[in-house]
Amino acid sequence: xxxxxxxxxVIDAAxxxxxxxxxxxxxHAASLPASGETATTSTGRRQLALGDEVTFHARHLGLRxxxxxxxxxxxRPYRFVDEQTQGPFRSLRHEHQFQDVNGVRTQMTDRxxxxxxxxxxxxxxxxxxxxxxxxxx
Numbered sequence: 746x747x748x749x750x751x752x753x754x755v756i757d758a759a760x761x762x763x764x765x766x767x768x769x770x771x772x773h774a775a776s777l778p779a780s781g782e783t784a785t786t787s788t789g790r791r792q793l794a795l796g797d798e799v800t801f802h803a804r805h806l807g808l809r810x811x812x813x814x815x816x817x818x819x820x821r822p823y824r825f826v827d828e829q830t831q832g833p834f835r836s837l838r839h840e841h842q843f844q845d846v847n848g849v850r851t852q853m854t855d856r857x858x859x860x861x862x863x864x865x866x867x868x869x870x871x872x873x874x875x876x877x878x879x880x881x882x
Contacts, residue, residue: 747836747860748859748860749856749857749858750855750857751855753855754852755851755853757849757850758851759822759851760823760844761822764821764822768793769791769792770784770786773801783802783803784799784801784802785799785802786799794816794819795818795819797815798814798815798816799814801814810833811831812832812833813829813832814829814832815827815830818840822843823843823844824842826838827839834859834860834862835860835861837860
C-alpha cells in the first residue's frame, strides 16, 4: 500500500530560484553531507530537465543505496515530478510544487508517494515517518 509523505517549507527566495536549485544535483548532494551522496546524470549536466535521469549513490541507515529517477513532468517555475526507475522502493513518485508568497518567498511542497519493497513487511517502513512535516527556511 502506498504511503504519502508531505513536506512543506517556506523559503526566502523567489520560486524560480528555488525551482532551479532543487533541480541542481550538486546542491542536492551537498545538502546531505553525512550520507556521502553523489549523483550521476544521464546527460552529464548538473541541472536536470524534462526526461533527464539521475542516479544517486549514498549511505543511509548504515546501508549503501543506489536509486535512479527520471524527471517526468516539468513546468518551470511551478512544478516538477521525478519518479524512481530503479532503486530500493517498489515505487516512488516525488512531486515538487513552488508557490509564490508575497513576491519574496516561496512555499515549496514536496509530496512523495512511496510503495515499500518486501510486501507486508516493507509496508511498516513508511509508517515510521510522520505523514506531514512543516518547515520554515
